[in-house]
Amino acid sequence: MRVGCPKEIKNHEYRVGLTPGAVREYVAHGHEVLIESAAGAGIGADDSAYIAAGARIVGSAKEIFEKSDMVVKVKEPQPQEWAQLREGQILYTYLHLAPDPEQTNGLLASGVTAIAYETVTDDRGGLPLLAPMSEVAGRLAIQAGATALQKANGGRGILLGGVPGAIPAKVAIIGGGVVGLHAAKMAVGLGADVTIIDRSLPRLRQLDDIFNGRVHTRYSTIGDLEEEVFAADLVIGAVLIPGAAAPKLVSREMLSGMKKGAVIVDVAIDQGGCFETSHATTHSEPTYEVDGIIHYCVANMPGAVPITSAHALNNATLQHGLALADRGLRAIAEDKHLRNGLNVHKGRITNHAVADALGHEVHAPENLLYVA
Structure with missing residues (x-):
């Protein structure tokens, strides 16, 4: 051939x-x-x-x-x-x-x-053919989010890991699959306060074992999701339904309850995104702001580390x-x-x-x- x-x-x-x-x-x-x-x-x-x-x-x-x-x-x-x-x-x-x-x-x-x-x-x-790029995107999501959180980039001005005497940033990861796992690894490694939200109890148990208590895990109800999103400095959208459009889990209305200058990184943007306010961006112009919330929605994130x-x-x-x-x-x-x-x-x-x-x-x- x-x-x-x-x-x-x-x-x-x-x-x-x-x-x-x-x-x-x-x-x-x-x-x-x-x-x-x-x-x-x-x-x-x-x-x-x-x-x-x-x-x-x-x-x-x-x-x-x-x-x-x-x-x-x-x-x-x-x-x-x-x-x-x-x-x-x-x-x-x-x-x-x-x-x-x-x-x-x-x-x-x-x-x-x-x-x-x-x-x-x-x-x-x-x-198996999606997994390696999900691994890359999950890890990059934390790097991109940490950069976007800097005040000069429109963010709240908080360091993910904090320093002695100053609390670390709160990171909420929606979805505990491959992207979510690798995002959590990076965020925990940087010293952030991390919560993973998912609807699979077996997966949450597995993640709890993997991280040995270093991350919080929560079952995804509407109320619990809102609570974590409102408290977070950085929210990672890591939801995947194979082949299908991503569900819109965070509405525009919910943005009003978030901290001003908080950052959303929508890794699900290839499948349409899991935030109502998401639209695809590029590495040339990776972020935009809606209602005081910084959105990072680059549709080919792994292309940054070719x-x-x-x-x-x-x-x-x-x-x-x-x-x-x-x-x-x-x-x-x-x-x-x-x-x-x-x-x-x-x-x-x-x-x-x-x-x-x-x-x-x-x-x-x-x-x-x-x-x-």
């Missing part, structure tokens, strides 16, 4: 879909790999590194989309990219379709077979990517976890959560994948 990797074009997105190490694996499997020139510049991998790994360098994204049987990316295709996709081609990347009807319609019109990293599953019920993120992502995506390159649609037909990753195929939506969020009919992938 001919596998292509274009340069990412989203605002301040420095990651790359294929590292030179991943390219070498595809080539070892007998595949031809096309890399757009300078695609790896953001991680310090120049064209010569890709050539040494066995790739062929091409001068434009247009050539990648025209000549590739499978396109491997990091972020969802932008309008000029989905317009170049076609039927019979596999797209392997993050999609986050539930809050994005425009992209969904573009992919449906193209006829492409689109595998979303964020809905590929594993035998333990996890999301060396870490790109290698972590490639480690996770490589196995399924090789299966797709080796066996094409047969890999999807034979592997339930890749079928769970299939979101769009030949103009039809194949993921229940995406279809429900956008009001489309869902089609079982088993009925669409005819493999001789």
Whole structure:
């Protein structure tokens, strides 16, 4: 198969879909790999590194989309990219379709077979291709929140860990999954007073064991959520419903009960965000203010640390990517976890959560994948 990797074009997105190490694996499997020139510049991998790994360098994204049987990316295709996709081609990347009807319609019109990293599953019920970026985003959320809390950046002017004689900041983390866990690790490490709010009692027990009493855990009722949000200096939105739009757990009305200059970091913004007042921002202009509350809603947070993120992502995506390159649609037909990753195929939506969020009919992938 001919596998292509274009340069990412989203605002301040420095990651790359294929590292030179991943390219070498595809080539070892007998595949031809096309890399757009300078695609790896953001991680310090120049064209010569890709050539040494066995790739062929091409001068434009247009050539990648025209000549590739499978396109491997990091972020969802932008309008000029989905317009170049076609039927019979596999797209392997993050999609986050539930809050994005425009992209969904573009992919449906193209006829492409689109595998979303964020809905590929594993035998333990996890999301193994989403997990590494959730780890990165959770840790970055605390760094970003700590910066936004500085007075010069519009925040309250409080240090997360405090100092002897001055109390630390209060951090409320909504959601105890991968993002929440890693945000809590960073916040605890900096000395903050941390509470994790979740609706799974087994998960709260697990988190209590992990942190050995160093974080508070609360079951998420409306009243308890309000109490923690109102008391917090920094609130991290870390809620995920796989494939679906994030629930709006903090309303605009609730902002009036928060401390002025408090900070919200909405890590769920890729799925539409879990705060009513959230809208996607970029690394160029990461924050905005609503009712005295600073919002940080960057939709590609891990792009800020591309060396870490790109290698972590490639480690996770490589196995399924090789299966797709080796066996094409047969890999999807034979592997339930890749079928769970299939979101769009030949103009039809194949993921229940995406279809429900956008009001489309869902089609079982088993009925669409005819493999001789």
